[in-house]
Amino acid sequence: MSETRQELAAAKLNLLLLIRGRRGDGYHELATVMVAIDWADTVRVSLTAEPGVRLTVSGDWEVPAGPANLAWRAASLFVERSGCHCGVAIELTKRIPPGAGLGGGSSDAGAVLRALRRLAAPAVPAAALVEWAAELGSDVPFFAAGCAAALCEGRGERVRPLRSGLVGSPVLVVYPGFGCATRDIYRRWRKSLTSIPPEPKMIIAALEAGLAETVGRSAYNALAEAVMGKFPILALIREQLAATGVLGTGLTGSGSSLFGLYRDRQEAGQAKEALAQRFGTSLTVCLASCIDPGGVEAAGWRSPK
Numbered sequence: 001m002s003e004t005r006q007e008l009a010a011a012k013l014n015l016l017l018l019i020r021g022r023r024g025d026g027y028h029e030l031a032t033v034m035v036a037i038d039w040a041d042t043v044r045v046s047l048t049a050e051p052g053v054r055l056t057v058s059g060d061w062e063v064p065a066g067p068a069n070l071a072w073r074a075a076s077l078f079v080e081r082s083g084c085h086c087g088v089a090i091e092l093t094k095r096i097p098p099g100a101g102l103g104g105g106s107s108d109a110g111a112v113l114r115a116l117r118r119l120a121a122p123a124v125p126a127a128a129l130v131e132w133a134a135e136l137g138s139d140v141p142f143f144a145a146g147c148a149a150a151l152c153e154g155r156g157e158r159v160r161p162l163r164s165g166l167v168g169s170p171v172l173v174v175y176p177g178f179g180c181a182t183r184d185i186y187r188r189w190r191k192s193l194t195s196i197p198p199e200p201k202m203i204i205a206a207l208e209a210g211l212a213e214t215v216g217r218s219a220y221n222a223l224a225e226a227v228m229g230k231f232p233i234l235a236l237i238r239e240q241l242a243a244t245g246v247l248g249t250g251l252t253g254s255g256s257s258l259f260g261l262y263r264d265r266q267e268a269g270q271a272k273e274a275l276a277q278r279f280g281t282s283l284t285v286c287l288a289s290c291i292d293p294g295g296v297e298a299a300g301w302r303s304p305k
């Protein structure tokens with residue numbers, strides 16, 4: 001058995017995020033459709049003889065290298081639950097901006113869990129891994145499952161994997177240069193009196209059939225009003241995206257990133273230039289693709305620009 005494993009930690013986009021109400025435990029009841037994209041971090045996980053978790057971080061963004069990092073906490077939880085009596089060393093290469101609604105930290109944690117299962121405890125059922133993941137955060141189960149797309153319900157932790165007909169489709173992802181505090185955005189959420197949210201089954205059918213245009217038209221995020229109300233610049237960026245040959249735009253998670261779905265890479269590339277002309281270098285814009293993380297070898301993967 002190999003003692004080191006490298007995993008891709010893909011970002012996610014929420015094509016649909018419905019809020020069904022507030023719960024007694026401080027969370028919100030969700031129905032969200034997520035897809036994985038190839039804007040990704042990588043984690044290299046090794047088993048070590050000396051106990052404990054060691055995390056080193058490199059890459060484009062600074063994140064904590066200790067227990068404040070979900071990747072660290074994922075390793076610690078795995079060791080405790082699996083009883084594998086090993087130490088863990090993690091090398092994290094950070095490319096997904098933190099606090100951006102792209103699920104970067106959650107994806108790192110999911111990737112660490114997947115790697116440790118392979119390395120140290122292959123007998124742990126996939127369902128147990130997803131349960132442990134829910135203790136780390138609402139989005140972590142999606143990433144622990146490692147699927148291309150899923151409908152996630154509850155506070156986000158109940159994952160039903162979906163077939164994605166959009167694997168390979170181009171998406172432009174726009175990070176505005178600042179993050180959103182998830183808790184604060186959820187606190188600002190109010191049930192919309194003006195918009196009627198789409199039915200999940202409609203967007204799921206279009207996603208499975210690969211109908212990018214229908215998916216684009218139906219993209220919906222119940223947190224959009226709260227996020228745009230706090231950060232009006234995001235409404236301007238969204239307007240600019242909408243003025244390109246986009247099939248549809250959306251906000252991912254509780255923000256701050258926006259995305260646009262495109263028919264082809266050329267149109268997406270033109271939109272990227274138009275954004276650069278209007279907003280300069282204050283934005284980080286990534287021309288990414290939807291992926292099936294299970295079908296990507298982390299060692300051969302190249303970061304999109």
Ligand code: C5P
Binds near residue numbers: 156
């Ligand atoms: O689960 P996670 O740690 O990612 O959630 C961060 C915060 O986002 C929670 O403390 C809560 O305030 C908010 N949240 C929520 N409802 C959800 C998911 C997150 O209110 N379904």
